[in-house]
Amino acid sequence: DTAVSQTPKYLVTQMGNDKSIKCEQNLGHDTMYWYKQDSKKFLKIMFSYNNKELIINETVPNRFSPKSPDKAHLNLHINSLELGDSAVYFCASSPVTSGSYQETQYFGPGTRLLVL
Amino acid sequence: RKEVEQDPGPFNVPEGATVAFNCTYSNSASQSFFWYRQDCRKEPKLLMSVYSSGNEDGRFTAQLNRASQYISLLIRDSKLSDSATYLCVVNKGGSYIPTFGRGTSLIVHP
Numbered sequence: 001d002t003a004v005s006q007t008p009k010y011l012v013t014q015m016g017n018d019k020s021i022k023c024e025q026n027l028g029h030d031t032m033y034w035y036k037q038d039s040k041k042f043l044k045i046m047f048s049y050n051n052k053e054l055i056i057n058e059t060v061p062n063r064f065s066p067k068s069p070d071k072a073h074l075n076l077h078i079n080s081l082e083l084g085d086s087a088v089y090f091c092a093s094s095p096v097t098s099g100s101y102q103e104t105q106y107f108g109p110g111t112r113l114l115v116l
Numbered sequence: 117r118k119e120v121e122q123d124p125g126p127f128n129v130p131e132g133a134t135v136a137f138n139c140t141y142s143n144s145a146s147q148s149f150f151w152y153r154q155d156c157r158k159e160p161k162l163l164m165s166v167y168s169s170g171n172e173d174g175r176f177t178a179q180l181n182r183a184s185q186y187i188s189l190l191i192r193d194s195k196l197s198d199s200a201t202y203l204c205v206v207n208k209g210g211s212y213i214p215t216f217g218r219g220t221s222l223i224v225h226p
Contacts, residue, residue, distance in 0.1 A: 035216075043160065043203065043216040056213055090159055103148065103207070105214065107159035 003027050006091050006108040013081055014116055021076045021111045023091030031055075032074035033105065034066060035090040043090070049074050050096060081115045088112050119143065120206050122217035129224055133194045137220045139204030140186045148207035149180055149187045153200045154219065160203055163189075194224045 004025045013019055025032060033056075034046040048056035052068045063079045074091060091108040121140045129135050141149075149166035164171065166178040166187050177190040187206075191198055204217035 040218070041201065042218050045214060045216075048213075058213070103214070104150070104162050104165070105160075107161065109159055 004091060004093055004106050004108040006089075006111050008111060009109065010112050010114075012114045012116065015081055015083060017081050018077070018079045019081060019113070020078070021089055021091075021113075023074050023076070023108055025072055025091075025093040025106070025108075027093055027095075027106060028072075029093040029095050029106070030071060031094050031096045031103070032068065032071070033092040033094070034074065034076050035092060035107075037088040037090060037110075039087070047074075047076075081113075083115050086113055086115045119208075119215045120204055120217040122202075122204050122220045124218055124220060126221035126223050129194055129222070131194055131196060131224055131226055133224075134190065134192045135194060135222065136188055136190045137202055137204075137222075138186050138188050139206075139217050139220075140184075141204075141206045141215075142185070143206070143208055144182075144185060146185075146206045146208065148205075148214075149178075150205040150214075151176075151178060151187075151189050152203040152205055152216075154203055155200045160216075163202070191222075194222075196224050196226065198222060199224045 031050045033048045037043045046060045047066045049068045065077045068074045088110045092105040094103040094105045151163040152160040153163045154160040170179045175192045179188045201219040203219045
């Protein structure tokens with residue numbers, strides 16, 4: 001069974017469109033993340049949710065809006081897509097132990113977004 | 117200085133070689149350190165956590181030097197299957213925000 005799954009795997013779209021990427025984890029983790037990996041392979045965190053509550057928002061444009069209907073799902077909606085949004089988007093999840101900073105993250109397979 | 121810095125490589129080594137990577141971090145309050153591995157066109161996967169006293173997992177040894185603010189990864193007896201990008205991850209001090217380095221590319225050749 002896939003622990004962290006994302007759909008779609010590939011997304012090709014025109015500038016100005018609105019698109020969504022879905023993420024689900026069946027690990028029972030409390031925390032989920034969205035990362036962007038650009039063409040230079042630099043992996044940067046965008047958002048993190050803990051039990052459906054936003055805990056990290058790393059200076060991401062307002063066009064990006066995460067939504068967490070429950071702790072097993074964290075979807076990413078992107079409005080008015082721009083060329084610079086082309087990248088691989090990874091969802092991840094991790095357990096969070098109170099008082100501990102140690103976290104192992106489990107990544108989904110990634111969604112390759114190409115904006116034309 | 118970038119928050120987490122790695123030599124991008126590539127490190128090109130023969131099978132059986134020993135290779136070491138370093139990763140420096142800027143925030144002295146950082147608490148959690150990890151090495152992840154990412155294969156081409158795949159997602160990152162945890163290789164090992166890095167503990168203060170250093171730790172070993174088979175052919176892999178991780179070390180933490182808080183005074184100099186770097187972590188290292190040593191791979192002994194390299195295998196062809198070790199070819200990948202190795203990502204250093206540091207949690208910002210006092211928070212759960214993970215910061216990834218840009219990765220070090222390793223190519224192991226026959």
